[in-house]
Amino acid sequence: MGEPVSASQPVNTPQKGWWRRNAVGLVALAVLAPATVGVMFSTEFGGYISGRPSAPIEVAAEATADFAGASWSLESVRRIAADDPAGQEAGLPEGTDLVVVTTRVEPGELDEEGRSPGCIVRLDELDGAGGAVLRTWSDSAFSAIDHDTADDSSSYCDTELTTPYRLESIFLVPSDAGEHLALQVQVAAELPRYLHVAVTAPPAS
Structure with missing residues (x-):
């Protein structure tokens, strides 16, 4: 059996450094994902409209x-x-x-x-x-x-x-x-x- 963790021993937790190092990428993903979906939707919708009598x-x-x-x-x-x-x-x-x-x-x-x-x-x-x-x-x-x-x-x-x-x-x-x-x-x-x-x-x- 392993030794019990004492109050003086730190418990393993996610390191804050990872979030700090990837903060820029996460923010960019949050911004670009909706924009990418919007571009894809507008392209598909534009193709649909251009192929049917609508004007x-x-x-x-x-x-x-x-x-x-x-x-x-x-x-x-x-x-x-x-x-x-x-x-x-x-x-x-x-x-x-x-x-x-x-x-x-x-x-x-x-x-x-x-x-x-x-x-x-x-x-x-x-x-x-x-x-x-x-x-x-x-x-x-x-x-x-x-x-x-x-x-x-x-x-x-x-x-x-x-x-x-x-x-x-x-x-x-x-x-x-x-x-x-x-x-x-x-x-x-x-x-x-x-x-x-x-x-x-x-x-x-």
Whole structure:
């Protein structure tokens, strides 16, 4: 058995010298750790924002916008209810409308391979004219809806088309969707900016 520790013998304790020698490093760690986390978060968040549509360019329905090397202008809007003859022929589900948006696209600047801009389109429902976005719908061009695109139009942004053409986009929306809508036109190279073209399509009475 070891000898008992007497009151006169010092008990082993952490030496104060270690804390003194490392004080500067500890303070630096306390300062730099939150800053490092902040930089990492801001970098990740910045990358997330830059890769998604978050900076709309508002365009009035009657205006033409130059964007992504092409000019874009709204030509027409149609809204077809499920119980309309055209809606029945297209096989629209009950309680839905089909919104058909035709946009004129005039390519101006082609890429290195001689192609016009590709795009993704979506349709927003707004809380009144110029209001906040309530709901968003994706393009229904490849859905089971039996809608024939007009002969002089394309159902998608065709990068092989280098002369002016019509882009006919279709969206299946609930029949209770309001009349104040906006067409999103997204081009990958331009994100986070995207066109937000005002569209008015009153529900069928």
